[in-house]
Amino acid sequence: MKSIAFSTLAVTTLAVTAAPVSADDHVSPNGVRTLSPEGGIIPTATWSLGTRAGDFIFVAGMRGIDPETNTLVPDAEGRVRQAFMNMQLIAESEGATLRDAVRLVVYVTDMYRYRPIVNQIQEELWGDGPYPPRTIIEVDRLNQDDIVEVEGTFYAPVED
Amino acid sequence: MKSIAFSTLAVTTLAVTAAPVSADDHVSPNGVRTLSPEGGIIPTATWSLGTRAGDFIFVAGMRGIDPETNTLVPDAEGRVRQAFMNMQLIAESEGATLRDAVRLVVYVTDMYRYRPIVNQIQEELWGDGPYPPRTIIEVDRLNQDDIVEVEGTFYAPVED
Amino acid sequence: MKSIAFSTLAVTTLAVTAAPVSADDHVSPNGVRTLSPEGGIIPTATWSLGTRAGDFIFVAGMRGIDPETNTLVPDAEGRVRQAFMNMQLIAESEGATLRDAVRLVVYVTDMYRYRPIVNQIQEELWGDGPYPPRTIIEVDRLNQDDIVEVEGTFYAPVED
Numbered sequence: 518m519k520s521i522a523f524s525t526l527a528v529t530t531l532a533v534t535a536a537p538v539s540a541d542d543h544v545s546p547n548g549v550r551t552l553s554p555e556g557g558i559i560p561t562a563t564w565s566l567g568t569r570a571g572d573f574i575f576v577a578g579m580r581g582i583d584p585e586t587n588t589l590v591p592d593a594e595g596r597v598r599q600a601f602m603n604m605q606l607i608a609e610s611e612g613a614t615l616r617d618a619v620r621l622v623v624y625v626t627d628m629y630r631y632r633p634i635v636n637q638i639q640e641e642l643w644g645d646g647p648y649p650p651r652t653i654i655e656v657d658r659l660n661q662d663d664i665v666e667v668e669g670t671f672y673a674p675v676e677d
Numbered sequence: 678m679k680s681i682a683f684s685t686l687a688v689t690t691l692a693v694t695a696a697p698v699s700a701d702d703h704v705s706p707n708g709v710r711t712l713s714p715e716g717g718i719i720p721t722a723t724w725s726l727g728t729r730a731g732d733f734i735f736v737a738g739m740r741g742i743d744p745e746t747n748t749l750v751p752d753a754e755g756r757v758r759q760a761f762m763n764m765q766l767i768a769e770s771e772g773a774t775l776r777d778a779v780r781l782v783v784y785v786t787d788m789y790r791y792r793p794i795v796n797q798i799q800e801e802l803w804g805d806g807p808y809p810p811r812t813i814i815e816v817d818r819l820n821q822d823d824i825v826e827v828e829g830t831f832y833a834p835v836e837d
Numbered sequence: 838m839k840s841i842a843f844s845t846l847a848v849t850t851l852a853v854t855a856a857p858v859s860a861d862d863h864v865s866p867n868g869v870r871t872l873s874p875e876g877g878i879i880p881t882a883t884w885s886l887g888t889r890a891g892d893f894i895f896v897a898g899m900r901g902i903d904p905e906t907n908t909l910v911p912d913a914e915g916r917v918r919q920a921f922m923n924m925q926l927i928a929e930s931e932g933a934t935l936r937d938a939v940r941l942v943v944y945v946t947d948m949y950r951y952r953p954i955v956n957q958i959q960e961e962l963w964g965d966g967p968y969p970p971r972t973i974i975e976v977d978r979l980n981q982d983d984i985v986e987v988e989g990t991f992y993a994p995v996e997d
Contacts, residue, residue: 543807545776549832551807562792563799564811568779570832571732572891575780578812616865619888620895622988624814628978632882639883647863647871651884652898652988654944655978658788658815668782668812672869672890703967705936709992711967722952723959724971728939730992731892735940738972784974818948818975828942828972 554610558584558603567607574611574671578624579603580663589663593631597638597665604669605642613671615642618649624666628655631665714770718744718763727767734771734831738784739763740823749823753791757798757825764829765802773831775802778809784826788815791825874930878904878923887927894931894991898944899923900983909983913951917958917985924989925962933991935962938969944986948975951985 543551552567552574560566560577567576581589581596582603590596605615625631632653639648649669659666703711712727712734720726720737727736741749741756742763750756765775785791792813799808809829819826863871872887872894880886880897887896901909901916902923910916925935945951952973959968969989979986 545832546774547772547777547833549777549779560808563796563803563806563808564781565807565809567810570779571834573779575810575830577780577810578814612867614866617867617869619869619890619893620897620990621884622812624812626977628980632980636883643883646883647885648880648883649885650887650895650897652942652944652986653980654898654976654986656814656816656976657786660788660792660813666812666814670780670895672865673867674891705992706934707932707937707993709937709939720968723956723963723966723968724941725967725969727970730939731994733939735970735990737940737970738974782972784972816974816976817946820948820952820973826972826974830940 552607552610554607556584557606557610558582559587567611569611569673572672572674573619574608574613574673576604576607576669576671578666578668579607580659580661580666589661593664594634594638596663597631597634598641600665600667601638601642604667608669608671608673611671611673613673616647617671617673618669619672620670621649621651622668623651623653624656624659624668625653626656626659626664628653635665712767712770714767716744717766717770718742719747727771729771729833732832732834733779734768734773734833736764736767736829736831738826738828739767740819740821740826749821753824754794754798756823757791757794758801760825760827761798761802764827768829768831768833771831771833773833776807777831777833778829779832780830781809781811782828783811783813784816784819784828785813786816786819786824788813795825872927872930874927876904877926877930878902879907887931889931889993892992892994893939894928894933894993896924896927896989896991898986898988899927900979900981900986909981913984914954914958916983917951917954918961920985920987921958921962924987928989928991928993931991931993933993936967937991937993938989939992940990941969941971942988943971943973944976944979944988945973946976946979946984948973955985 550569551565579600581599590599710729711725739760741759750759870889871885899920901919910919
């Protein structure tokens with residue numbers, strides 16, 4: 518519920534210049550900026566979609582949640598694609614393309630079933646590459662008993 | 678045993694200015710500084726609590742070990758809180774607050790049992806947020822058959 | 838197959854100055870450089886060995902694949918050593934030593950069997966330390982049903 522309030526706040530801040538809460542609430546004491554780009558999914562617990570700190574963008578583990586409906590995409594291939602697209606949206610909101618990923622960590626719940634799908638979707642999205650360095654592991658369980666989660670780190674130098 | 682020697686060394690270096698080993702031992706060829714803040718837990722194997730490199734602080738996976746006794750906090754809630762506090766102590770020793778976290782990765786051994794506790798403790802520690810981007814996964818096993826491990830990355834720009 | 842083509846391309850670019858594809862193909866729009874150092878293993882899917890972005894080097898999860906034969910080292914101890922050496926080769930190609938690691942994440946498929954081997958190999962490679970901050974977890978499965986995977990991040994400031 519906190520997250521929904523937070524997201525609503527972001528929209529309000531854009532719409533109403535005299536909003537009681539300033540944009541500085543999204544910047545930490547040391548200058549870490551919390552990201553909540555338009556069109557992104559809505560976090561439902563104690564986490565946010567991403568941060569920018571210096572020249573790097575850190576995206577939370579993304580799953581195949583359709584931001585239109587905030588529910589999981591039903592089929593495996595579509596869900597993996599959506600996970601990558603959710604990550605992409607956050608990275609692009611800070612000026613980073615998929616090619617600017619410095620690392621991916623991919624968590625799957627079945628290596629044999631889902632690793633080939635991840636490879637296929639990455640070919641779709643990255644074309645002939647080069648691809649980011651990747652670590653892929655099979656874990657016991659993801660939130661909502663989901664099948665794939667993707668965590669990306671990106672680089673987009675701040676212009677002076 | 679090596680780690681205990683290392684920790685003792687750090688204390689000695691502070692206390693005795695004519696110590697035979699200089700503080701430079703904790704700085705790598707490229708300037709990575711190994712952290713061993715006062716009050717922190719004592720690593721018992723081939724790892725250290727954290728590093729600073731440039732503007733970032735990298736904290737090792739922290740578990741709910743009480744630094745007073747170097748043993749695990751008995752109850753689940755207390756143990757999760759302690760894990761976050763162990764991380765916080767290391768981050769703060771380099772000038773970063775919890776709000777300056779750029780990413781958390783949380784490893785639990787039971788998603789249904791421990792994710793709600795992690796959420797609750799994060800509300801305690803971060804208040805209304807914003808919260809850091811987070812990846813949470815259920816794994817097979819942690820060291821000492823522990824239940825939760827938290828890995829944080831922080832931002833604290835070096836002052837010029 | 839893509840990876841093999843990519844690797845061949847890198848060699849060609851070095852050998853033939855009039856190559857139709859420039860070295861810029863290995864640099865992203867924002868300046869992330871994809872690494873494929875000589876002597877490294879050859880990725881067989883949609884990933885690369887590492888990236889450099891600003892002052893940091895991000896190495897993909899490395900396993901104990903012998904780059905001479907591109908097959909897994911048979912014994913556990915040798916395989917763990919090889920995984921660390923594969924990581925080291927990539928880091929060193931960008932001017933970072935093992936001491937310049939800012940963080941390691943180690944994935945094992947049996948905490949009781951493989952953590953002691955990881956500790957032993959790290960003592961071999963890092964000597965008396967200090968050691969990097971480390972997170973070690975037991976996961977369900979790694980690619981190729983492997984036993985240990987090591988993911989390292991390194992620091993090597995760009996000279997002005």
